[in-house]
Amino acid sequence: MTTLYSLYFSLVHAFVGLWLTQIINRRPRLLGTWIAVFCTNVGLILSTAVYEQTGSKSAGVAAVAMVWVYNGAFFLSCSSIFFTAYANPVAMRSIGWKLYRFYTAILVVTGILIYFVIVETRGYTLQKIGELFDGKRVHLWVKSPVDDKESDGPDDGEIRA
Structure with a gap:
């Protein structure tokens, strides 16, 4: 029991x-x-x-x-x-x-x-979490579906919804 x-x-x-x-x-x-x-x-x-x-x-x-x-x-x-x-x-x-x-x-x-x-990750974007762990700015390379050009997303390097 x-x-x-x-x-x-x-x-x-x-x-x-x-x-x-x-x-x-x-x-x-x-x-x-x-x-x-x-x-x-x-x-x-x-x-x-x-x-x-x-x-x-x-x-x-x-x-x-x-x-x-x-x-x-x-x-x-x-x-x-x-x-x-x-x-x-x-x-x-x-x-x-x-x-x-x-x-x-x-x-x-x-x-x-x-x-x-241990670092707090609640509320951070994936890019900010990458900075916390890697110590450098993380850039995402995305392919634009409109003009087929590669870009690094918004000017600050973070993806926004």
Whole structure:
């Protein structure tokens, strides 16, 4: 039954994340959700470490809650990555809660990459997006259906509707 709840939870958050893409720009949404994922991952490390070392029931409940919050934030920005469904059980048996430190390192690197590499593309023309990624003006060569001459489109190099 937990698997069905998890699947439903993941699907709902993935669709909400897809819907949020239309409302919130991608870069701020990614940064916000990755901050949430990082913070809940730190909480997950602490609560599982305390649970494993002391057997505290409240630490175990906190760990379960952190998993759900982590997954919710993760699925809002990234949808599902099914690799973790196969790798996590093996890694948990081998190294236990220390697996979450590995995820924390990945989250730090990903957060840095999101901040410095990802550019906002919402509302830009394809030519402007090309400039953002290539750093130079993109010219389109189109053939005029009227006079069979080649031209580079409007004077500013962008196609307008």
